[in-house]
Amino acid sequence: MIILERLRCYNKAVENESVLDLQIYKILKLTPSNYFYIPKVAKWYPKLPRQIKKYRHFSSVIFFSLGVFIALFGWVYIVHCFLKSLPVNKKVLCSRNEILAFVNSDRNLEAIKNSGFAHDHLTYISFREIGCGDGKIFQVKDCVSTLDKINTLFISFLAFGYLLVSFKPSRINQFYYSYEFFLTLKLFLRIQPKGFVTSHHYDRWSILMDGISGHYSSKSSKGKSINFTLIQHGIEREDFLCSRKYLGHFNKLRYVNTLYLMSISQSELFLKYILDSYCGVRVNIIIFSEANIQLSPVKRVDDIPCVLFIGHPVYDFIQLELYNALVSRFQVCCFYKPHPTTPISKSNTLQQVGWEVVPSNEFPDVDYFISYQSTLALQYEAAGKVGFIHGENSSPEDIAHEKQMMLNFFSSKI
Numbered sequence: 001m002i003i004l005e006r007l008r009c010y011n012k013a014v015e016n017e018s019v020l021d022l023q024i025y026k027i028l029k030l031t032p033s034n035y036f037y038i039p040k041v042a043k044w045y046p047k048l049p050r051q052i053k054k055y056r057h058f059s060s061v062i063f064f065s066l067g068v069f070i071a072l073f074g075w076v077y078i079v080h081c082f083l084k085s086l087p088v089n090k091k092v093l094c095s096r097n098e099i100l101a102f103v104n105s106d107r108n109l110e111a112i113k114n115s116g117f118a119h120d121h122l123t124y125i126s127f128r129e130i131g132c133g134d135g136k137i138f139q140v141k142d143c144v145s146t147l148d149k150i151n152t153l154f155i156s157f158l159a160f161g162y163l164l165v166s167f168k169p170s171r172i173n174q175f176y177y178s179y180e181f182f183l184t185l186k187l188f189l190r191i192q193p194k195g196f197v198t199s200h201h202y203d204r205w206s207i208l209m210d211g212i213s214g215h216y217s218s219k220s221s222k223g224k225s226i227n228f229t230l231i232q233h234g235i236e237r238e239d240f241l242c243s244r245k246y247l248g249h250f251n252k253l254r255y256v257n258t259l260y261l262m263s264i265s266q267s268e269l270f271l272k273y274i275l276d277s278y279c280g281v282r283v284n285i286i287i288f289s290e291a292n293i294q295l296s297p298v299k300r301v302d303d304i305p306c307v308l309f310i311g312h313p314v315y316d317f318i319q320l321e322l323y324n325a326l327v328s329r330f331q332v333c334c335f336y337k338p339h340p341t342t343p344i345s346k347s348n349t350l351q352q353v354g355w356e357v358v359p360s361n362e363f364p365d366v367d368y369f370i371s372y373q374s375t376l377a378l379q380y381e382a383a384g385k386v387g388f389i390h391g392e393n394s395s396p397e398d399i400a401h402e403k404q405m406m407l408n409f410f411s412s413k414i
Contacts (some may be wrong), residue, residue: 001189001215003155010159010181012251013204016172020203022170022247023240027314027392034060036067037169039176042313043342044399045248046376047348067169074160074175083152083180085141098123099227100188101197102205103137106360111199115260115288125187127180134363140184148190153181170248177204188212192412195227195257202274206230206253212257231260232270234375239241241273252276257282262375293379298335305414307332308364308380309355309388310371312339316350318390318399322370324352325403330414335364338375368413370406387412 001009021039025032028045034039099119103109103126125136139276141149142272156178163172185208187197196213201204213228230253244250254276261267275283307326309319318335326332334355338344343360344351351357358364363380369387371377377387388409390402 001185003158003339005211005215006155006182006185007159007162009180009208010164010212013177013181013207013376014163014171015249016202016207016251017174017177017204018170019248019250023244024314026243026247029357032170034063036063036070037173038063038066040171044102045315046313048112067173070175071164071172074172075085075157075177078156078160078307079152080178081156084150085149085179085183086146098191099126099195099197100191100193102126102184102200102209103130103198104170104200104205106343107233108199109137112197112231113292115199115231117197117231117260119195119228120195121124122288127184140180144183144187144190148186149183152179152186155182155284156312181208184208185212189215192224195229197229197231199231199233201230201236202250202253207251210253210255213257217255224274226348227257228255229258229260230256232262232266234312235262235373235378236266236274237271237373238273241269246272252279254279256283258286260288261379262290263287268319284286290382293383295383296362298333298364298366302335305330305332305368306364306366307334308366308369309334309336310369310374310376310380311350312374313342315372315390315392318392318402319370320353321399322390322403322406323355325407326370326410327354329407330410332410332414335366336364368410 005311017039018037021037021041022032024042025091029040030041030045035045038044042352052237072302094343098121100122100220101112103112103121103124105128107377109124109130125140125143126137127140129139130137159178159195160181166172181204184205188209189212196209198206198209209228212396213226216226228393252273252275255279256275256279259267259270259275261270264287267287271283301308309323312317329332335358336350336355337358339359346355367386371387371389372392377389380387388406390406391398
C-alpha cells in the first residue's frame with residue numbers, strides 16, 4: 001500500500017470521526033464552533049467547570065486559543081506519541097495463518113469473547129494496554145521496529161499538514177490519532193494475516209481494517225485476500241444512524257465478509273447504514289446472544305425499592321433531572337453505573353449525587369432500571385428486570401414530558 005493509499009484510508013477515518021464528534025455536539029445541544037470542534041466532547045464536556053459552561057463568550061475565547069495552539073503545535077504531540085512508543089519490548093507476531101483480533105477497550109474484548117467467535121490461531125492486539133483474563137494482548141508498539149516508527153512519524157507529519165490545508169477545525173483536530181493509526185496500519189500490512197476481527201462498528205479502526213482488506217482484495221488473484229469479521233458490541237438505533245447524513249460524508253464498510261449480530265432486527269440497520277451495498281449482498285450474517293450478566297446482591301433497607309441508572313456522559317443532564325424528580329416523589333435507593341468506556345473520576349459532580357456509583361465489573365440486583373437505549377438495558381431485561389427507557393437530551397418541554405412519563409411508570413410499579 002503506497003503512501004497515497006494510506007492517506008486516503010486516513011482521510012476516510014477522519015471523515016467518520018468528524019461526523020461522530022459533530023453528532024455528539026448535536027445531542028448535547030452545543031455549537032461546535034464555540035468549542036473549536038474539539039473531539040471526544042462526551043468525555044471532556046461533563047468535566048468542565050460550571051463557570052465555563054455558563055459564560056459562553058468566555059469559553060469561546062478559551063477554546064479558540066486552544067484550537068490555535070493545536071494548529072501551531074500539533075506536530076509536537078505527534079513527536080510525543082513517537083517518543084512514547086520508543087521503549088520497545090520487541091515481540092514478533094506469528095505466521096500469516098493468524099487471525100488478528102483488534103481491541104482497544106475492555107468492552108471490545110468482551111464483545112468478541114461473548115460472540116462465540118473462535119479460531120485456533122486467534123491473536124489479540126491493541127494500541128493500548130488492556131487486561132486479558134486468559135492470555136496476553138500484544139501491543140502494536142512492541143511489534144514494530146524503530147525504523148518503522150521513524151517512517152510512521154514522517155507520514156503522520158504529512159497527514160497533519162494535509163489536515164491543516166483543509167482549514168477546517170473539525171478535520172484538523174483529528175490529527176491526535178494519526179501516529180497510532182499509521183503505525184497500526186504499517187504493522188497489519190507487514191503481517192498480512194489470514195483475517196481480521198473487531199467489534200469497532202464504524203470508527204477509525206474499522207475503517208483501517210476495511211482499507212487493508214480492500215487492499216488485499218484487489219490482489220486476491222495472487223492469493224492474498226483477507227477475511228474481515230465484524231462483531232457487534234452494542235445496539236444501534238436508526239434515528240442515531242440516520243442523522244449522520246446531515247452532518248457530513250460518512251464512509252461505509254465495503255469489505256466485511258462475516259457479521260456477528262445480536263438480533264435479526266439489527267441486521268437491517270447494519271446493512272442499510274454501516275455496510276456498503278457491495279458488501280451487503282455477500283456478507284455472511286451470524287446471530288448470537290449477548291452473554292447474561294451476573295447480578296450481585298445489594299444492601300436493602302426496609303424493603304425500599306432499588307433503581308439503577310445506566311449512564312453515559314451524553315445523557316448526564318437528563319438523567320440528573322430524572323433522578324431529582326424520582327427521589328422527590330418516591331422513597332427509593334438509587335445506583336449509577338457509568339458507561340464502561342467513560343468512567344467518572346472521584347471529583348466528578350456525578351459522585352456528589354445521592355446515588356451510589358457502581359464499579360464497572362458489578363451489576364447490582366435492583367428492582368428497576370432507568371436507561372437510554374443501551375445494550376445493558378437489554379441484558380437487565382433478559383435478567384427479568386423492568387425499566388424506563390428515556391430519550392435524548394432535548395428541549396425543557398421534552399424533558400418535562402420524560403419526567404412525567406417516568407413518574408407514571410414508577411407510580412404503576414411502586
